[in-house]
Amino acid sequence: MSQLNKIVLLTVLVSFYMFSSCVSSTEFEVGGDDGWIVPQSNKTHGDVFNQWASHNRFKVDDTIRFKYNKDSVLVVSEDEYKICKATKPQFYSNNEDTVFKLDRPGLFYFISGISGHCEKGQKMIIKVMETESMPDSPPPSSTSSSSSPPSPPASAHKKSNALKTTVHFISSCFVVFAIMAISVFGLV
Structure with a gap:
């Protein structure tokens, strides 16, 4: 040669x-050390899981691990989330160690399947960031007069409370x- x-x-x-192609994914433990539990008091911890979720950045192919005892986790619609009642959950598990893959960008709604737990604050919304694309040109200028701040880029993916990060070729x-x-x- x-x-x-x-x-x-x-x-x-x-x-x-x-x-x-190299894909990096992170596994998060829901609720950190406390896990997927009924919050102690709705007045002091009412939004504990949404607060936890807001401190993390989730992207497509990340996984979230729910650890719990004698409980369950359901993925539901926004309407079911609001009323804490699931008639047709998109996902159900009660094996005390549930791993759920975030397979698309957008919102995921989680509730406990045990009667009364959701109403006491055992529910959570996770926002999965859009996948980051290679910028070929500057983004188009916005003609909207919206004053809401832009979402952080997918590269701002935090790994706090993450169990592990893996790279898959x-x-x-x-x-x-x-x-x-x-x-x-x-x-x-």
């Missing part, structure tokens, strides 16, 4: 590595990268 071919292959290899990209590395460095 000529020196020029090696340089071209090495350049392609480095470029591929830099732009390969798409397997086919990793295999191609490995084959290219062997071919470049094996022939040098």
Whole structure:
């Protein structure tokens, strides 16, 4: 293999590595050390889970872990969340250690499935940030006169109260990268 071919292959290899798909995800433990419990007092802790959620930044593919005893967790609609009653939950679990994957941007509504717990504050809204895209050009100027502040970028993803952060390489990209590395460095 000529020196020029090696340089071209090495350049392609480095470029591929830099732009390969790499997804980072974080697992959060709902409620921190206390877990998914009925708040002590609705007057002092009424919004404890929403306060916890507001101190974290969630993105697509993150997971949230609910740890609880003799309880359950449901994903419900906004209307069901408001009335603390689920007629058709989107998700239900009562295994005392539930992991839920945040698979899309937007709002997720969680409530306890035990009668009376939601009314006492065992409910939570999580906002999952839009995925960050590569900026090709400046964003279009807004013609709206809205005074609400912009949402923080997905890169502001906080990891407080996170159990672990993992990085997943798409397997086919990793295999191609490995084959290219062997071919470049094996022939040098």
